[in-house]
Amino acid sequence: MSLISPLALLGAAIVGPIIVAMYLLKLRREERPVSSTFLWRKMVRDVEANAPWQKLRRSLLLLLQLLLMLLLVLALARPFFQTQGISGRNLIIILDHSASMGAADEPTSRLEAAKAKATQLIDQLPDGGRATIIAAGGTMQVPAASTSDRRELRQAIGDIQLDNGGGSDLGQPLTLASALAAREEDSEVAIISDGNVSIPGDIRVPARVSYFPIGRDTENVAVSAISLQPGQNSQTLFVQVTNYGASAAARRLDIYLDGAIFNAYNLSLEPDAARGQSIVAEIPPQVRVVEARLDGADALAADDRAYAVSTLGDALNVRLISPGNRFLETGLALLPGIQVTKAISGTSTFTETATQIPVTIIDGRAPATLPPGNLLFIGPISSTDYFSVTGEIAFPSLRPIGGDDPILRNVSLSEVSVLKAARIVPGSWARVLVDSDGAPLLAVGERDGRRVAVLAFDLHNSDLPLQVAFPLLLSNLMSYLAPGSGAEASQLLPGQPLALQVDASVTEVRVTRPDGTLSSSRDGGVQIREGQAIYVDTDPLGVYTLEELRDGAVVASHRYAVNLFSPRESTIAAQRDLTVPQTSGAQSTISREREGRQELWRWLALAALVILVVEWLVYQRNGLAYLRQRWRQRRAAAR
Amino acid sequence: MTTEPLLESSFIRKLDNLSILTRRAMAGDIQGERRSPRRGSSVEFADFRPYTSGDDIRQIDWNLYARAERFYLKLFVAEEELSVHLLVDTSASMDWGAPNKLQYAKRLAGAYGYIALSNLDRVSVSAFGAGPQAVPMPSVRGKRGAIPLFSFLQRLAPGKGGDLAKSCRTYMQTARTPGPLLLCSDLLDPGWKEALGALSSRPFEVTVMHVLAPQEIAPDLDGDFTLVDVEGGDPVEISADIGLIQRYREGLERWREEIESFCNGRGMSYLAVDTSVPVDEFVLSQMRRRGVLR
Numbered sequence: 001m002s003l004i005s006p007l008a009l010l011g012a013a014i015v016g017p018i019i020v021a022m023y024l025l026k027l028r029r030e031e032r033p034v035s036s037t038f039l040w041r042k043m044v045r046d047v048e049a050n051a052p053w054q055k056l057r058r059s060l061l062l063l064l065q066l067l068l069m070l071l072l073v074l075a076l077a078r079p080f081f082q083t084q085g086i087s088g089r090n091l092i093i094i095l096d097h098s099a100s101m102g103a104a105d106e107p108t109s110r111l112e113a114a115k116a117k118a119t120q121l122i123d124q125l126p127d128g129g130r131a132t133i134i135a136a137g138g139t140m141q142v143p144a145a146s147t148s149d150r151r152e153l154r155q156a157i158g159d160i161q162l163d164n165g166g167g168s169d170l171g172q173p174l175t176l177a178s179a180l181a182a183r184e185e186d187s188e189v190a191i192i193s194d195g196n197v198s199i200p201g202d203i204r205v206p207a208r209v210s211y212f213p214i215g216r217d218t219e220n221v222a223v224s225a226i227s228l229q230p231g232q233n234s235q236t237l238f239v240q241v242t243n244y245g246a247s248a249a250a251r252r253l254d255i256y257l258d259g260a261i262f263n264a265y266n267l268s269l270e271p272d273a274a275r276g277q278s279i280v281a282e283i284p285p286q287v288r289v290v291e292a293r294l295d296g297a298d299a300l301a302a303d304d305r306a307y308a309v310s311t312l313g314d315a316l317n318v319r320l321i322s323p324g325n326r327f328l329e330t331g332l333a334l335l336p337g338i339q340v341t342k343a344i345s346g347t348s349t350f351t352e353t354a355t356q357i358p359v360t361i362i363d364g365r366a367p368a369t370l371p372p373g374n375l376l377f378i379g380p381i382s383s384t385d386y387f388s389v390t391g392e393i394a395f396p397s398l399r400p401i402g403g404d405d406p407i408l409r410n411v412s413l414s415e416v417s418v419l420k421a422a423r424i425v426p427g428s429w430a431r432v433l434v435d436s437d438g439a440p441l442l443a444v445g446e447r448d449g450r451r452v453a454v455l456a457f458d459l460h461n462s463d464l465p466l467q468v469a470f471p472l473l474l475s476n477l478m479s480y481l482a483p484g485s486g487a488e489a490s491q492l493l494p495g496q497p498l499a500l501q502v503d504a505s506v507t508e509v510r511v512t513r514p515d516g517t518l519s520s521s522r523d524g525g526v527q528i529r530e531g532q533a534i535y536v537d538t539d540p541l542g543v544y545t546l547e548e549l550r551d552g553a554v555v556a557s558h559r560y561a562v563n564l565f566s567p568r569e570s571t572i573a574a575q576r577d578l579t580v581p582q583t584s585g586a587q588s589t590i591s592r593e594r595e596g597r598q599e600l601w602r603w604l605a606l607a608a609l610v611i612l613v614v615e616w617l618v619y620q621r622n623g624l625a626y627l628r629q630r631w632r633q634r635r636a637a638a639r
Numbered sequence: 640m641t642t643e644p645l646l647e648s649s650f651i652r653k654l655d656n657l658s659i660l661t662r663r664a665m666a667g668d669i670q671g672e673r674r675s676p677r678r679g680s681s682v683e684f685a686d687f688r689p690y691t692s693g694d695d696i697r698q699i700d701w702n703l704y705a706r707a708e709r710f711y712l713k714l715f716v717a718e719e720e721l722s723v724h725l726l727v728d729t730s731a732s733m734d735w736g737a738p739n740k741l742q743y744a745k746r747l748a749g750a751y752g753y754i755a756l757s758n759l760d761r762v763s764v765s766a767f768g769a770g771p772q773a774v775p776m777p778s779v780r781g782k783r784g785a786i787p788l789f790s791f792l793q794r795l796a797p798g799k800g801g802d803l804a805k806s807c808r809t810y811m812q813t814a815r816t817p818g819p820l821l822l823c824s825d826l827l828d829p830g831w832k833e834a835l836g837a838l839s840s841r842p843f844e845v846t847v848m849h850v851l852a853p854q855e856i857a858p859d860l861d862g863d864f865t866l867v868d869v870e871g872g873d874p875v876e877i878s879a880d881i882g883l884i885q886r887y888r889e890g891l892e893r894w895r896e897e898i899e900s901f902c903n904g905r906g907m908s909y910l911a912v913d914t915s916v917p918v919d920e921f922v923l924s925q926m927r928r929r930g931v932l933r
Binding site for chain 1: 740828872890891894
């Protein structure tokens with residue numbers, strides 16, 4: 001324990017003797033002549049039987065006053081404990097609330113421990129200090145921005161909930177924190193997390209960054225993947241279990257089909273996050289929901305269960321308008337759950353609705369009137385409503401610019417060569433994913449309530465169909481153009497919106513959540529916009545059932561499984577240090593022990609207040625005794 | 640010493656109607672108006688006695704001789720004066736309090752003495768306490784004696800200290816004729832028990848006037864004090880609070896009860912006197928009620 005202003009202790013050296021001197025002066029008692037001390041002597045003799053207490057009682061006031069003075073002087077000296085903590089006046093707390101913070105290796109959970117730590121940091125904030133709370137992981141939230149109201153801050157911390165979706169990217173929170181820190185002097189950024197986060201390397205935080213690691217346990221086994229593929233007359237279940245811990249583990253995997261136990265597998269898992277143990281099983285075609293459950297418990301319970309729903313019979317109808325393209329036909333045939341309807345190039349009347357055939361692939365020349373539903377243009381020759389073709393590019397070089405867009409997931413275009421491509425100018429709706437010197441080669445986007453994708457080159461003019469990338473790209477494009485269909489689409493990540501094309505005749509869409517609660521388009525829980533039903537609150541893990549109702553009768557029902565398949569979240573071993581580049585040049589964020597100051601003056605002042613009250617009561621004891629006597633007399637009189 | 644008269648004239652007139660009540664007949668020196676244990680010449684018949692030679696033949700009851708043919712003397716109750724003793728404690732502790740205890744004691748003694756004088760009794764006054772009035776006043780009799788009695792009382796000045804017990808013993812040894820004895824004292828003396836014991840050694844009819852000032856009965860003290868004894872006793876340091884005062888009052892009450900039971904055990908009357916009660920009221924009502932006066 002140390003003192004911030006030890007000079008205040010001099011006050012005790014000055015005031016203390018004054019109090020004692022005053023007391024000694026007071027001790028020279030007033031002399032009062034009495035007729036005789038005969039009676040008094042007699043009484044004092046009785047009293048002296050318990051003399052020590054009497055002597056103490058005489059100087060009780062002095063003792064109390066000295067104690068009060070000492071407490072006040074100590075409070076002025078501002079003693080503090082050195083704790084692990086922060087020293088800045090503008091504190092920015094980045095509190096990780098991603099799925100891995102749900103691990104129960106700290107009391108209650110890591111999130112609760114993190115909240116407690118954040119509250120402790122708030123309490124250490126010097127007077128007038130301000131704090132910002134940023135909840136990182138998933139969608140970034142700022143529940144309290146630059147406020148000195150501790151109650152509000154505590155409230156904001158208390159209200160932070162676990163967010164299963166969205167991962168643990170600290171890029172955005174750190175950017176915000178940097179902007180806030182740059183605005184004010186004496187800023188400090190505190191990261192409260194288990195350290196399983198991604199930090200962009202190009203950031204420079206203009207403040208000191210302290211990292212408060214949360215979590216002790218490292219062992220975690222997770223169901224890392226589950227899939228239910230429809231076959232001819234059965235379904236194939238694929239489950240992958242991965243040990244993300246540091247030591248080998250033996251767990252039993254139970255498979256439940258529609259709630260009934262189907263099989264159990266005893267697994268011995270080596271600690272290898274990259275390679276899990278897989279189980280493949282044929283299961284009957286009538287099974288709708290499969291649950292894989294790891295028996296026993298580990299720190300993180302959220303990833304011990306996974307769900308898959310059957311997509312058997314939910315074939316996606318795709319219209320192909322093409323002069324004949326073997327590559328495309330073969331590629332589509334390879335994709336499971338896709339039913340291709342061929343139309344002759346040049347057809348201009350389409351009778352089927354968008355619900356019946358949601359996706360149309362237009363290879364080459366586009367028909368005069370575009371069919372309803374989502375569109376994929378491949379190698380367009382002429383301009384359409386959505387883009388214009390202005391010429392040709394020879395030997396374009398493919399450069400993916402879409403980042404980690406799901407359409408380019410697992411697609412490697414580096415080996416692909418293209419002979420020539422159409423130079424297209426897409427409208428503002430388009431998001432360019434692959435580009436070649438300013439001309440887009442692959443653009444996707446939404447316009448007029450439909451999703452449109454444009455691949456600028458004819459497949460015959462490139463070696464793309466010969467590459468592994470082709471079926472993957474096709475599959476991804478199909479997933480994008482026909483959301484909510486196919487085996488892939490029935491699997492959602494937490495927080496990923498659930499989207500489904502619905503017919504205009506559908507009057508209500510209802511979603512049953514994993515916990516059994518209902519959400520309907522009537523109460524606004526599900527939104528229907530431009531022929532698409534969207535449900536966004538998919539953070540809880542489990543099976544969601546979406547039902548389409550027409551005049552109160554269920555006409556269609558779809559199931560979706562929300563699983564936490566995130567190696568980063570399942571790896572729960574807490575990092576000891578985070579590398580956050582700071583403008584000071586420091587990289588490490590281990591907080592130094594002496595940084596935090598837990599000040600005690602409030603408690604001292606409180607104690608002084610209590611002593612003051614006691615002192616006053618002692619001083620007024622005559623009055624109190626009088627009151628007590630009066631009360632007793634009144635009570636005796638009342639009796 | 641006050642210049643005002645010791646007793647108001649209106650009060651004195653009321654005192655004329657009172658007389659001192661004695662529980663038994665007491666002998667006096669000369670003839671008076673009080674029944675005496677002796678036989679003497681009054682109109683009140685007492686007894687017959689056979690004649691022996693040398694008796695006064697004037698006292699022979701001739702009527703009885705006629706019946707019994709023997710000589711009997713007819714005896715009558717003697718009526719003699721009472722010898723009233725007034726003892727006033729003039730120690731320094733008595734000269735204290737508001738109203739002053741000594742002044743109060745003087746008035747009490749004056750009233751009591753006046754009543755005795757108006758009944759043709761003999762009154763002698765003695766002051767205790769090492770003062771200049773070590774010499775007692777020669778006894779007076781009859782209403783004429785009221786003036787020297789009052790002036791003697793007026794002149795009584797407080798002495799310093801004094802040994803109450805010793806004074807009482809000395810008085811008992813020197814007093815000639817026993818009679819009603821009025822002791823006006825605050826008894827604030829460690830030897831109070833001895834003093835009262837000495838008074839009971841002879842057949843005086845003792846009335847103890849225990850004079851205390853209201854400041855002694857309920858001290859108005861709050862805070863830290865050094866109590867200085869005006870008689871020169873050891874000072875006492877106290878930290879007065881309501882609890883201490885309460886204990887003091889309880890102690891005082893016990894002390895008074897102790898004195899009272901001591902007096903009752905020895906046939907003495909005990910009257911606790913609070914000087915805040917006016918003298919006339921005390922004499923006219925309380926003393927009568929307690930059977931000291933009639």
